[in-house]
Structure formats: structure tokens, C-alpha cells
Amino acid sequence: MIIENIETFKQCVPLTKPFKTALRTVAQAESIIVKITCDNGIIGWGEAPPTHVITGDSMGSINGALLHVIKPVLLGGSLSAYERLFSLLDNSIIANPSAKAAVDMAIYDCLSQSANLPLYQYLGGYRDTLETDFTVSVNDPDEMGEDALRYAKKGFNVLKVKVGKDDPDLDFQRIRAIRQRAGREIKLRLDANQGWSVKEAVRIIRRLEDAQLDIELIEQPVHRTDIRGLKAVSDAVDIPIMADESIFSPQDAFELLRTRSTDLINIKLMKSGGIHKALLINKMAEMCGVECMVGSMIESKLGLTAAAHLAASQKNITRCDLDAALMLDYDPVDGGIIYQGRDISFPKQPGLGIANLKGLRGIVYEG
Missing domain, CATH: 3.30.390.10 (Enolase-like, N-terminal domain)
Structure with missing residues (x-):
């Protein structure tokens, strides 16, 4: 071939x-x-x-x-x-x-x-269904609370909340508004996208812990190059910390795993350069007892289908952030993964299952 x-x-x-x-x-x-x-x-x-x-x-x-x-x-x-x-x-x-x-x-x-074979089976076939979270964009607290309630009513029981913009105190108000509107049954993940300093991150995360807002994890609290800072935050708080922009390559992952600078890893194909390197990152993380999430950029169902096949194939990939296709005005892809609310299933066709x-x-x- x-x-x-x-x-x-x-x-x-x-x-x-x-x-x-x-x-x-x-x-x-x-x-x-x-x-x-x-x-x-x-x-x-x-x-x-x-x-x-x-x-x-x-x-x-x-x-x-x-x-x-x-x-x-x-x-x-x-x-x-x-x-x-x-x-x-x-x-x-x-x-x-x-x-x-x-x-x-x-x-x-x-x-x-x-x-x-469908790609997820070719890669290992650990599971044949997934659940994705849904992302709440960073806005004022009232708008974010309303958005969270709307997504919860649509059946999403895990929300990924964007923070790290403007002011950590405002971030706290955002999370509190979401928790009040969406209720206690919804799992919340926060993503600061490098938006806090180390001291800001430790201060607001401890505040979230003291307020018992029940946060599952916090993603990339500090600048991507500040590995010492990432470790300092991970060591200082109880809520698990996930690395995202700090990890592109297997070499990046090795350094963070070696230094125990993160509790979790977010793998994105657009950072790793594809599935081949993503598999290496996941296997290293698995050897170190660190679970992974598969995420995405703002892309169509084509790229998300490849990411979903990777996620379904591996035991150590325990979380998915693959909601970008649900944010589009229309779906330009015939075939690929099938969304039913938060649930993702796979076509029976071999490969990615893309028809057109x-x-x-x-x-x-x-x-």
C-alpha cells in the first residue's frame, strides 16, 4: 500500500x-x-x-x-x-x-x-463508548451560570469551565455561580489556560477547597514553561492538577513525569503531532500511575473522531474533552463518531468511518 x-x-x-x-x-x-x-x-x-x-x-x-x-x-x-x-x-x-x-x-x-478494523480496535480496542464533558466559556458569572444550567439540562454531567481571565477573585465568583446554578450533581473541571501566577493559583485553589465547591481537577494553572511552578502548585493543593500546554512531546511528558510535576495529563493530537506520539505519552504516563485525558482544539468531527478512537483504545485514558463538534453551527462531516448528548459511539466501518x-x-x- x-x-x-x-x-x-x-x-x-x-x-x-x-x-x-x-x-x-x-x-x-x-x-x-x-x-x-x-x-x-x-x-x-x-x-x-x-x-x-x-x-x-x-x-x-x-x-x-x-x-x-x-x-x-x-x-x-x-x-x-x-x-x-x-x-x-x-x-x-x-x-x-x-x-x-x-x-x-x-x-x-x-x-x-x-x-x-475500526481505528479504536486497530489501536487496542479497550472500550467502544465514551462520554465527553462540555465546555463553559469564560464570561461574567451570571452568563456562565446560565450556560452551565443549560448544558446540564441537555444531559452533560461533567462541565469543563474556562477561567484564568481578568482576576482570580472573579474566577471564584464564576465557579460559585456555576455551582449554585448547575447544582451539586454536576462534576466541574476548571481550565485556567495558563492564566494564573503560581501564588494566585495556590491562593484561589485553596479558597475553592475551603469553600467545598467540589472541583474534580484544575488544568494548566500556570504558564506552560513554568514547570517548577506547576510542581509547586501540584504539591501545595489537594485538587488534582492537569498539565496541558506544558506537554507537547513525549520528551515533555517524560520531564513532567520524572519530576512529579503534575497529577494528570491532557493529550491533544494537535500538540503531540498525532496518534503515534500520543500513544507514547500515554504509555509513559500509565507506567508512572498518571491518568490521561484526551482533548481537542476547536475542530470538526473529523479531528475529533481520530481523538475519540485513540481515547477508546487505551485503558489509561480515563477522561474525554471532545465537545468541539457540538459547538458548530452545522456538521460538515458525513460519518465518524456518533454523538447522543454526552455519549460517543463509533461506526462499524473500518478506519475513521468517514464517508464524505x-x-x-x-x-x-x-x-
Whole structure:
């Protein structure tokens, strides 16, 4: 099975409501779609959204890396030697994790189709259903409380709450408003997106603990490069701390695991460069007794389907944050994972189970 062609397309879908974090506000889901065609007719799909403030990738940089660097390296490569392909992909260009992730998931789509297995079974098949949380964007406390109540009424029993913007005292009011409106049966996860200093993080987390607001975990409280600070926060509080932006590569994960700087790890394909490296991160974490969550950027059901297959395949991936497709104004993907409220199930078709993508536009630029 030889890679015969690699094509790129542009996809853009409006969100039903702007997505707000401490780092950015997003009104539409843009991405580069990758299509790999093999000589036996098998087609694999991948997706790479631009997330400048996290991965450093833009639409232009993703497309340029794919067409000018990665495509020439991989054309003619054999999927029967996929470890060699993944090595070539990884070494083809420095950084550019989103571009690599799109190609990686398209290769895995082809491989699992060739094996006539859904991807989650090809990767290990630990479970065949998942549950996702739903994200509450950072806004004023009253609006966040209303949003949380609305999502709870839709059946989401785990909410991921964005904080870390403006003022830690305001963050406390936000969480208290959500807890009051959504009730005690809803599980709350907080994501500060690097928005606090170490002292601010310790102070507000202890305040949340003292107020008995029952927080499951707190994600990336401090700047991504402040590993000592992350460890200081983890050591000073009882609520488990999850690393996100601090971990891109297996090397990043090794350092945080070695120093016991985090209690949990959030794996995202757009940070790790795809499923191949994500599996390494998860296995290292499992060896150290650290559970993982699989999350996503603002992307369509295509990228989320690949992430969900990874999550379902591995025992140590115990949490999912795969709600981005539910925020879109419409679903541009025929096939892929199936949402029923918070529940995610998988199609029986081999690979990612993608039948078609609607509204794709050919790339009219190459830079």
C-alpha cells in the first residue's frame, strides 16, 4: 500500500456561540483537511486546525508545511513500513505539530481500513463508548451560570469551565455561580489556560477547597514553561492538577513525569503531532500511575473522531474533552463518531468511518 497522493483543502464552519478562554476568542472553526490516496484506492482523512496561541500554527503555515515539505518526503512511501513513515514525518520539519497530526491520523485511517478494523480496535480496542464533558466559556458569572444550567439540562454531567481571565477573585465568583446554578450533581473541571501566577493559583485553589465547591481537577494553572511552578502548585493543593500546554512531546511528558510535576495529563493530537506520539505519552504516563485525558482544539468531527478512537483504545485514558463538534453551527462531516448528548459511539466501518466531507474548498494558495 503506497502513498500515491496527498491533497489539502480548507474547511470553515461557524460556531453557534463564540468560544472564549484566557488565551483567545474563536467564532469559527477553521482547519486544513488532508486527504491521502493510496495506490490500492484506500483514502485516509486528517484535519489540522490553526491554534496560534497554543501550537503556533496558522492556516498558511500548516498548508505550507504539508505541501512543500511533508508531501515530497512521504510520496511513494509504503504503509507496510509505517514506523519508517512516522519517523520520516517527524523528522521532515521542526515543530508544526498540527500539520504532522493531520497526516498521522490520515495514515492511521488508511492502516486500519487495510486491516478492516475500526481505528479504536486497530489501536487496542479497550472500550467502544465514551462520554465527553462540555465546555463553559469564560464570561461574567451570571452568563456562565446560565450556560452551565443549560448544558446540564441537555444531559452533560461533567462541565469543563474556562477561567484564568481578568482576576482570580472573579474566577471564584464564576465557579460559585456555576455551582449554585448547575447544582451539586454536576462534576466541574476548571481550565485556567495558563492564566494564573503560581501564588494566585495556590491562593484561589485553596479558597475553592475551603469553600467545598467540589472541583474534580484544575488544568494548566500556570504558564506552560513554568514547570517548577506547576510542581509547586501540584504539591501545595489537594485538587488534582492537569498539565496541558506544558506537554507537547513525549520528551515533555517524560520531564513532567520524572519530576512529579503534575497529577494528570491532557493529550491533544494537535500538540503531540498525532496518534503515534500520543500513544507514547500515554504509555509513559500509565507506567508512572498518571491518568490521561484526551482533548481537542476547536475542530470538526473529523479531528475529533481520530481523538475519540485513540481515547477508546487505551485503558489509561480515563477522561474525554471532545465537545468541539457540538459547538458548530452545522456538521460538515458525513460519518465518524456518533454523538447522543454526552455519549460517543463509533461506526462499524473500518478506519475513521468517514464517508464524505461537505463544503470543502481546494487550497488556492501554497504559503
